[in-house]
Amino acid sequence: EKENILVSACLLGxxxxxxxxxGKQEGLIRLIDKYNFIPVCPEQLGGLGTPREPAEQQLVSxxxxxxxxxxxxDRSGKDVTDSFFKGAxxxxxxxxxxxxxxxxxxxxxxxxxxxxIYDGTFSxxxxxxxxxxARLLEENGILVSGESNIET
Ligand code: SF4
Numbered sequence: 001e002k003e004n005i006l007v008s009a010c011l012l013g014x015x016x017x018x019x020x021x022x023g024k025q026e027g028l029i030r031l032i033d034k035y036n037f038i039p040v041c042p043e044q045l046g047g048l049g050t051p052r053e054p055a056e057q058q059l060v061s062x063x064x065x066x067x068x069x070x071x072x073x074d075r076s077g078k079d080v081t082d083s084f085f086k087g088a089x090x091x092x093x094x095x096x097x098x099x100x101x102x103x104x105x106x107x108x109x110x111x112x113x114x115x116x117i118y119d120g121t122f123s124x125x126x127x128x129x130x131x132x133x134a135r136l137l138e139e140n141g142i143l144v145s146g147e148s149n150i151e152t
Contacts, residue, residue: 008109025150058071088136104145
């Protein structure tokens with residue numbers, strides 16, 4: 001029985017990225033015989049269309065010194081926080097439905113990023129932090145890794 005692994009759909013070549021493109025990873029696709037990939041795009045699951053404006057999380061320092069999310073905005077300044085949280089909840093539901101214990105998610109995305117995201121100023125500045133979906137999955141015991149860790 002193959003393990004079900006949640007995967008960002010854009011990494012599998014689905015054109016769900018904000019600009020209508022994808023981030024296909026051949027190294028990941030080569031593993032398709034070993035695992036059952038469950039493709040998800042949290043932003044589409046949250047009701048956002050494709051193409052769409054790029055979005056970033058805006059963060060503040062929390063009490064523990066970690067960065068806490070305040071909201072998610074797109075480049076035009078529209079608040080898309082609700083869609084991002086809805087997408088994260090829908091993704092978690094699918095993870096549970098398929099019994100996924102691991103997820104391979106697109107790095108630096110405001111939804112899927114793990115450990116490093118953009119800072120909300122749309123200037124390409126990176127800060128430590130997780131995308132909204134990556135964070136919710138980890139809080140629920142699912143091990144998240146990025147596409148550059150596929151080999152391990
Ligand atoms: Fe890819 Fe995740 Fe962005 Fe969807 S939300 S396009 S799966 S990085």
